[in-house]
């Protein structure tokens with residue numbers, strides 16, 4: 399018995415020391431540049447962390463379980479931004495709350511990195527080409543209609559360019575770390591390329607190629623891997639679908655042989671359950687955001703693998 403007690407405590411202490419370093423970085427004196435980077439959503443925070451390593455402190459604004467579409471920043475987050483060198487955001491209208499926040503902070507040294515800048519965004523009509531419902535979108539002030547769809551990080555090929563943007567911004571903020579950032583960015587891009595190949599291989603075998611998602615999170619993913627987002631439950635995330643919209647989605651699910659309706663952990667699944675029950679499908683959860691401490695979704699790459707597995711369960715060839 400005694401022989402196990404010591405290693406057990408040693409591991410416990412090691413974990414306790416190491417674990418907070420995953421996000422609330424206690425920077426290594428030699429390597430840390432002292433710069434602080436604030437990211438809006440978890441996937442971006444993780445990508446920054448992969449490139450910045452232990453040279454920068456990375457702070458995530460959006461708490462796990464929150465949606466950037468409905469988020470309200472707190473006063474504590476204003477103070478985080480006051481001390482930051484970089485604010486990394488998606489853009490494309492996803493973080494409309496960020497402008498106000500940044501104005502309130504008045505940190506003139508803060509540089510903004512907008513992942514969507516320079517990317518041709520998918521617009522309302524292209525999001526799910528299977529339906530003709532989109533003339534109505536502008537009527538109820540749909541965000542994606544005005545800005546283009548913001549969910550670019552769910553296409554790993556687009557993420558390769560985002561990694562480069564983050565790499566350049568880190569070098570500008572901390573020139574002494576150039577070699578360090580370049581090496582890490584290069585290595586991480588190779589990992590993302592492998593992820594892309596893996597998703598390509600697995601999705602190529604999907605027997606069902608259309609899906610219904612909770613909100614329009616997956617059009618970039620669908621385009622990359624030749625799938626079709628045939629419908630969404632909530633056109634505007636946080637606004638419950640009307641009975642007419644529910645009826646239409648049920649008919650999409652029935653006519654395309656869809657076996658599962660995808661809900662999302664950041665929103666209520668009740669509409670998805672009602673639709674699935676009516677259409678004879680089941681409800682599975684796709685997570686576009688993930689977060690530290692969410693099993694299997696605690697890095698961008700793990701999150702994408704998790705979603706691939708869920709999709710494979712619903713659309714793949716089976717075992």
Ligand SMILES: [Zn+2]
Nearest residue numbers: 467549613615
């Ligand atoms: Zn979204």
